[in-house]
Amino acid sequence: MIFSIQIMFCFLLIPLYFPHFLAYVRSSKQMTILEEIELNAPRQLLRHPRFIQLIWMLHFDRYFISLFFHRIKEQPLRHILFRRSAHNFIIPYDVILGDGLKYDHPFSTILNAKSIGKGCRIKNTITIGNKNDNESFRPVIGDNVYIGVNAVVIGDIKIGDNCIIGAGTILTKDIPDNHVVIGGGGIKLWKR
DSSP states (O other), X not given: OHHHXXXXXXXXXXXXXXXXXXXXXXXTTHHHHHXXXXXXXXXXXXXXXXXXXXXXXXXXXTTHHHHHHHHTTTOXXXXXXXXXXXXXXXXXXXXEEOSOOEESOOTTEEEOOSEEOTTOEEOSSOEEEOBTTBTTSOOEEOTTOEEOTTOEEESSOEEOTTOEEOTTOEEOSOBOTTEEEEOSSSOEEEEO
């Protein structure tokens, strides 16, 4: 019932979000945005038209808006678009972000890496960032990496493809492909 009301409300929001839809249509990342809607939207939303899916995600999923604005960063129109609070889900525009980012309530999450690969999945309260306030010392994260709750990934390090970074892990060293890492000071690492 509530979801049906939200969908009807989306039709009233068309004038507010029409410029967002234009930015989406003009973007080179249309397919990526659609994929990320499919990954992060409630299943019942996916049977509705794409513009309604986009409006619903922008209005009712406050985390998607950060991802959307990162994807349309090349659009001059983005500077004047209506933007709601993203609950501290931050993706700087200079991050090279692969397709298919899946997020699970990423409240208080900062993704300040040099690059994040395709198909990555993140949880909440994650910090990915530089070392000693030097933007050149940021992590490079491979494809299909899972980063658990409250993980910290800092410095000029490389996380390989298909890795799992466990909840609460503090990571300051390279991790090879296909490995699992957990822990703070005494990191445990094993091959998947």
